[in-house]
Amino acid sequence: MKIISEAKAHGGRQGVYSMESEACGCDMSFAVFQPIQAKEQLCPVVWFLSGLTCTHANVMDKGEYRKMAAELGLIIVCPDTSPRGDHVPDEPDNWQFGKGAGFYLDATEPPWSKHYRMETHILEELPKLIAGHFAADMERQGIMGHSMGGHGALTFALKYPDRFRSCSAFAPIVQPSGADWSKPALEKYLGEDVAAWRRYDATQLIADGARFPEFFIDQGTADGFLEDGLRPWLLKEACRGTGIGLTLRMQEGYDHSYNFISTFMDDHLAWHAERLG
Amino acid sequence: MKIISEAKAHGGRQGVYSMESEACGCDMSFAVFQPIQAKEQLCPVVWFLSGLTCTHANVMDKGEYRKMAAELGLIIVCPDTSPRGDHVPDEPDNWQFGKGAGFYLDATEPPWSKHYRMETHILEELPKLIAGHFAADMERQGIMGHSMGGHGALTFALKYPDRFRSCSAFAPIVQPSGADWSKPALEKYLGEDVAAWRRYDATQLIADGARFPEFFIDQGTADGFLEDGLRPWLLKEACRGTGIGLTLRMQEGYDHSYNFISTFMDDHLAWHAERLG
Numbered sequence: 255m256k257i258i259s260e261a262k263a264h265g266g267r268q269g270v271y272s273m274e275s276e277a278c279g280c281d282m283s284f285a286v287f288q289p290i291q292a293k294e295q296l297c298p299v300v301w302f303l304s305g306l307t308c309t310h311a312n313v314m315d316k317g318e319y320r321k322m323a324a325e326l327g328l329i330i331v332c333p334d335t336s337p338r339g340d341h342v343p344d345e346p347d348n349w350q351f352g353k354g355a356g357f358y359l360d361a362t363e364p365p366w367s368k369h370y371r372m373e374t375h376i377l378e379e380l381p382k383l384i385a386g387h388f389a390a391d392m393e394r395q396g397i398m399g400h401s402m403g404g405h406g407a408l409t410f411a412l413k414y415p416d417r418f419r420s421c422s423a424f425a426p427i428v429q430p431s432g433a434d435w436s437k438p439a440l441e442k443y444l445g446e447d448v449a450a451w452r453r454y455d456a457t458q459l460i461a462d463g464a465r466f467p468e469f470f471i472d473q474g475t476a477d478g479f480l481e482d483g484l485r486p487w488l489l490k491e492a493c494r495g496t497g498i499g500l501t502l503r504m505q506e507g508y509d510h511s512y513n514f515i516s517t518f519m520d521d522h523l524a525w526h527a528e529r530l531g
Numbered sequence: 532m533k534i535i536s537e538a539k540a541h542g543g544r545q546g547v548y549s550m551e552s553e554a555c556g557c558d559m560s561f562a563v564f565q566p567i568q569a570k571e572q573l574c575p576v577v578w579f580l581s582g583l584t585c586t587h588a589n590v591m592d593k594g595e596y597r598k599m600a601a602e603l604g605l606i607i608v609c610p611d612t613s614p615r616g617d618h619v620p621d622e623p624d625n626w627q628f629g630k631g632a633g634f635y636l637d638a639t640e641p642p643w644s645k646h647y648r649m650e651t652h653i654l655e656e657l658p659k660l661i662a663g664h665f666a667a668d669m670e671r672q673g674i675m676g677h678s679m680g681g682h683g684a685l686t687f688a689l690k691y692p693d694r695f696r697s698c699s700a701f702a703p704i705v706q707p708s709g710a711d712w713s714k715p716a717l718e719k720y721l722g723e724d725v726a727a728w729r730r731y732d733a734t735q736l737i738a739d740g741a742r743f744p745e746f747f748i749d750q751g752t753a754d755g756f757l758e759d760g761l762r763p764w765l766l767k768e769a770c771r772g773t774g775i776g777l778t779l780r781m782q783e784g785y786d787h788s789y790n791f792i793s794t795f796m797d798d799h800l801a802w803h804a805e806r807l808g
Contacts, residue, residue, distance in 0.1 A: 262753065263790035318595050320793070476539070513540035516597070 255387050258283065264324040265290040270310065273383055277360075277374040278337035284380065285310040287320055288388060291327035296391035298530035299329045299384065300420075300523065301376070303403030303410075306435075307354045310334050313400070316512035322520045326527040329390050333376050335402070337369040351439045357430065358406030359454045361443035370443060377410065377417075396420035396526035400515055401479070404471075405430050408456035408489070412464040420529035422470035422522045424515045425477055428489035431455040435483045457492040468499030470525050472518045474508030532664050535560065541601040542567040547587065550660055554637075554651035555614035561657065562587040564597055565665060568604035573668035575807035576606045576661065577697075577800065580653070580680030580687075583712075584631045587611050590677070593789035599797045603804040606667050610653050612679070614646040628716045634707065635683030636731045638720035647720060654687065654694075673697035673803035677792055678756070681748070682707050685733035685766070689741040697806035699747035699799045701792045702754055705766035708732040712760050734769040745776030747802050749795045751785030 258270040266289040275282040291297050300323075302313050310332045313319070323330050336342075336356035343365045344352035361370035385392045397418045399407035404426020411421035430436035431451045444450045452458040473486050486502055493500045508514040535547040543566040552559040568574050577600075579590050587609045590596070600607050613619075613633035620642045621629035638647035662669050674695045676684035681703020688698035707713035708728045721727045729735040750763050763779055770777045785791040 261786050261788055261790040262751075262784040262794075264794045268790050315593050315789075318598070318793075320790075321595070321797075474539075507539045509538050511538055512592075513538040513545055513597075516595075517539075517541045520598075 255383055263287070264320040266292070266320070266324050268314065268320060270314070273379070275337070275375050275379060277371040277379055279369045280337045280339040280342055282337070282375060282380075283310050283334050285314040285332040286384070286388060287323055287330040289324045289327045289329065292329060292389040296389050297327050297329045298394035298396065298527070299331060299390045299392065300526050300530075301395065301397040301407070302330060302332045303358060303376070303397070303399030303406040304332065304335050305399075305401030305403050306335070307349050308335050308403075309354070312512065313515070316516060317519055318516035319519050319523060322523045326523055328523060328527060328530075329388060331380070331384055333380060336372065342369045350435045351442060355402065355439060357402060357436065357439055357443065357454065358409065359443055362450065363443060363445050366443050376406075377414065394419060394530040396422075396530050398422045398424075398522055398526065399426065400424040401484070401510065402427055402436070405436075405456065408469065409454055409459060411466045411469075412456060412459045413453065415466050420526045421466060422525055424518065424522075425473050425479070425484055425510055426456075426471060426486070426489075427484055428486055428492075429455055429457045431458060433483045433485070435479070457488050460492040460496055460498065465496065466498055468501070469493075470501045470522065472503050472505055472514075472522070474505050474510065474514045476507050477510040477514070479510055532660055540564070541597040543569070543597070543601050545591065545597065547591070550656070552614070552652055552656060554648040554656055556646045557614045557616040557619055559614070559652060560587050560611050562591040562609040563661070563665060564600055564607040566601045566604045566606065569606060569666040573666050574604050574606045575671035575673065575804070576608060576667045576669065577803050577807075578653070578672065578674040578684070579607060579609045580635060580674070580676030580683040581609065581612050582676075582678030582680050583612070584626050585612050585680075586631070589789065590792070593793060594796055595793035596796050596800060599800045603800055605800060605804060605807075606665060608657070608661055610657060613649065619646045627712045628719060632679065632716060634679060634713065634716055634720065634731065635686065636720055639727065640720060640722050643720050653683075654691065671696060671807040673699075673807055675699045675701075675799055675803065676703065677701040678761070678787065679704055679713070681705075682713075682733065685746065686731055686736060688743045688746075689733060689736040690730065692743050697803045698743060699802055701748075701795065701799075702750050702756070702761055702787055703733075703748060703763070704761055705763055705769075706732055706734045708735060710760045710762070712756070734765050737769040737773055737775065742773065743775055745778070746770075747778045747799065749780050749782055749791075749799070751782050751787065751791045753784050754787040754791070756787055
């Protein structure tokens, strides 16, 4: 693990680090906030998965999570959203695919399959490194995300309910296989057989039997992507009769930006902390 | 006034705007946060002046001021740090002079004197526009700033004690006329006669008789600019015996970044709110 930067913040430490990622075949950056409590004891870990076009830095700069995480004693880990580097294939003019748009999956189609393996990066190699370098209680992990990262959080929680004890999302893409901005990406990363897409779609995972105790979701009513891309009502339908709890708050007048995320960040962290003990 | 962007945040509204600045001979951007209270009543205004290399956006993105400003009912105005545009003279390779480094003065030396008139911009034309377009109580104004912007806040408060009822700073340059990173700028903007620099130097303004009730300053002990550029002890010396109150907190382990600013932002806003009623 390489230290890119570290600074004291809200009594704890905000760092940016990188690792040689075997999964992605490149160096991968990530941000970690350690509260002061981590000097004395293992702390619960909350993962924040970011949306399209983001790196680890967007939520680190604009998410306003440090004050509450410091108060609650939470470690916050913010991974990147795709592999990086000149040698990584990309569609530079397409913000919904390639770099900045890894969709939290392991691609199976060439040329993407060589580097676009964000699921393995975030679920296997990054947790090992976090457990080894930080005072992280890996028995108490929660996961949250925004937009494409909300999709990542929901699908990871559904596939690994023994790993994550809490899951929340800001304006998540709940059904990427059916939304215009994500369907072409799934096709390119995973091929034309839509059966292979089902494990990367929260609503289809639930239809196929995956379960998680409860989700907490905030969605702005002034979000320009609400009707075509996000459609949280599809998750509501999917959860009906399954025993999966869903708290869905429609937040009047909020858009898709970090102005929205930062406004409700404290609520989400408190919700995770309550479930992570 | 032109609206660049507006979004709901913490119940209020974070906007970015621009105006045709006569003082600076260019369009000038600025950010304004309006708390929800501004829908019903006039609210106190706190100005945040940013440091070298910044625009209005740095503190807007990383300052974490919205939650507390919303709670306290404060309007927060964040101006830019210099004139902008291809027609504005600059030293592009010098981050301590020219664009992003206006030093909150009215330059008198050509070619800088035509555009670098930040004092007039921030003290005359911008307040008129704020008073005209927002529910701002101009009888209750406070001012704060960071680094070069701390210098701006201190000198503006000392020169206009009837305008500002509160003043605080994060890691301010308290004596720009004697610091390596600001002395060359004053010389270029104001000429070689150091007498002309005195009204842009907090310690010299105080020596020359300027007064303000009290200052509140936070300074990180791990700030790389502390010894050579900032030197808050010079302000302490300058205030001694003058009746000017100074609360100077040395914050252990904090650097010069927004990790430091955001950590103590709530304390500063509460301090202003208390004095602005």
